[in-house]
Amino acid sequence: MRLIIREDPKAVAYYTANYVRQRINEFKPTRKRPFVLGLPTGSTPVEVYWHLVDFYKRSEVTFRNVVTFSMDEYVGLPQSHPESYCSFMHRHLYDHIDLHPKNIHMLNGNAEDLAAECQRYEEKIKEVGGIELFLGGIGPDGHIAFNEPGSSLESVTRVKTLAYETVLANARFFGGDVNKVPKLALTVGVGTVRAAREVLLIITGAHKAVALAKCIEEGVNHMWTLSVVQLHPSAMIVCDEDATLELHVKTVRYFKSIEQVQEQLIGRQNISLKGSISKLTSSDISHQFSAATDPMASSAAGVQVDPSNSDSESSAHDDYSTRPESEDDDVGSLTDSQHSDNGSDTSNADMSSSTNALAASSSDAQCTTGFSGSSVPAATVGSPF
Numbered sequence: 168m169r170l171i172i173r174e175d176p177k178a179v180a181y182y183t184a185n186y187v188r189q190r191i192n193e194f195k196p197t198r199k200r201p202f203v204l205g206l207p208t209g210s211t212p213v214e215v216y217w218h219l220v221d222f223y224k225r226s227e228v229t230f231r232n233v234v235t236f237s238m239d240e241y242v243g244l245p246q247s248h249p250e251s252y253c254s255f256m257h258r259h260l261y262d263h264i265d266l267h268p269k270n271i272h273m274l275n276g277n278a279e280d281l282a283a284e285c286q287r288y289e290e291k292i293k294e295v296g297g298i299e300l301f302l303g304g305i306g307p308d309g310h311i312a313f314n315e316p317g318s319s320l321e322s323v324t325r326v327k328t329l330a331y332e333t334v335l336a337n338a339r340f341f342g343g344d345v346n347k348v349p350k351l352a353l354t355v356g357v358g359t360v361r362a363a364r365e366v367l368l369i370i371t372g373a374h375k376a377v378a379l380a381k382c383i384e385e386g387v388n389h390m391w392t393l394s395v396v397q398l399h400p401s402a403m404i405v406c407d408e409d410a411t412l413e414l415h416v417k418t419v420r421y422f423k424s425i426e427q428v429q430e431q432l433i434g435r436q437n438i439s440l441k442g443s444i445s446k447l448t449s450s451d452i453s454h455q456f457s458a459a460t461d462p463m464a465s466s467a468a469g470v471q472v473d474p475s476n477s478d479s480e481s482s483a484h485d486d487y488s489t490r491p492e493s494e495d496d497d498v499g500s501l502t503d504s505q506h507s508d509n510g511s512d513t514s515n516a517d518m519s520s521s522t523n524a525l526a527a528s529s530s531d532a533q534c535t536t537g538f539s540g541s542s543v544p545a546a547t548v549g550s551p552f
């Protein structure tokens with residue numbers, strides 16, 4: 168799992184939208200091989216959608232061959248109601264991009280047979296080849312879509328009774344009146360989200376800090392349904408600093424250090440968009456060391472990641488987008504501490520064995536390159552520890 172921490176909700180939204188844009192562009196969707204995108208509602212993704220609309224208007228992405236599936240919908244609320252998720256998706260995204268209407272999939276909360284509607288949805292997802300990227304938000308109780316605490320981690324699309332906490336949280340969209348909030352919803356299941364080839368969750372605000380901590384620092388648990396991301400081979404959480412308030416300092420530092428290692432030691436050019444290492448040789452690492460110890464070259468080799476700087480984010484991604492597709496490339500000569508459980512994701516490196524990922528990486532480099540230094544020079548890596 169990757170945890171990307173950005174300064175504030177604005178930076179989170181930009182990072183996320185930019186990532187989606189690049190995933191679509193890298194995928195090069197066609198009519199026969201569309202990019203299948205799962206999409207959330209809620210206030211958190213609104214700014215992500217603004218950016219996507221903006222990218223579309225600038226011709227930086229097209230949704231012509233994108234197929235979408237919304238996560239959920241209230242039961243019994245007319246589709247034309249401004250707070251129906253159908254209205255929401257049209258208002259914030261669908262009405263402003265070149266998505267073909269036949270490629271838009273939403274749950275019908277007014278279907279006569281709700282169970283059949285849910286089954287139809289699951290079948291449709293299968294028919295288009297499954298979801299490539301599921302974007303999601305969470306509720307303060309850690310729910311994904313409307314998978315409230317206690318939902319089966321194997322659940323699929325179904326009717327769900329909303330938890331009181333969710334009804335309270337969503338009352339703000341209904342003039343603060345809890346009585347106006349529908350008490351039932353149709354929602355994709357935890358299993359539906361898990362089945363996606365990639366999951367990206369956006370979490371912002373101090374009110375979601377407990378949920379984030381429960382979900383990533385404790386065990387997989389149906390009371391915190393987001394925790395299921397721990398089992399997903401390709402999951403990423405993008406959060407702001409406020410959402411990290413309940414995490415251990417060690418956790419935050421570790422995940423931040425991963426980005427530093429990628430930038431400064433492994434090299435941005437060797438990391439694919441999805442975070443896997445491609446075609447890295449020991450001499451690349453050796454080069455990083457020698458370049459970094461050369462004061463004239465260190466600025467080129469050790470570019471500091473500025474999480475709050477959208478421009479630097481943009482250029483990082485622009486670099487990725489010019490690279491050939493390489494998500495599944497061989498990992499090259501890196502050692503175990505840089506491999507994930509699935510063998511391709513640096514961010515999945517075992518936390519206990521490499522809490523200090525910088526040190527782990529440097530010792531690998533010593534083994535493979537014969538570098539005789541005792542550790543990565545602190546000035547080079549900007550050690551967060």
Ligand SMILES: N[C@@H]1[C@@H](O)[C@H](O)[C@@H](COP(=O)(O)O)O[C@@H]1O
Pocket residue numbers: 207208209210211212238239303304305306310311312313333
């Ligand atoms: N069903 C939706 C979820 O999909 C969403 O993640 C959550 C968070 O909303 P917000 O982003 O407004 O906090 O709201 C609702 O419960």
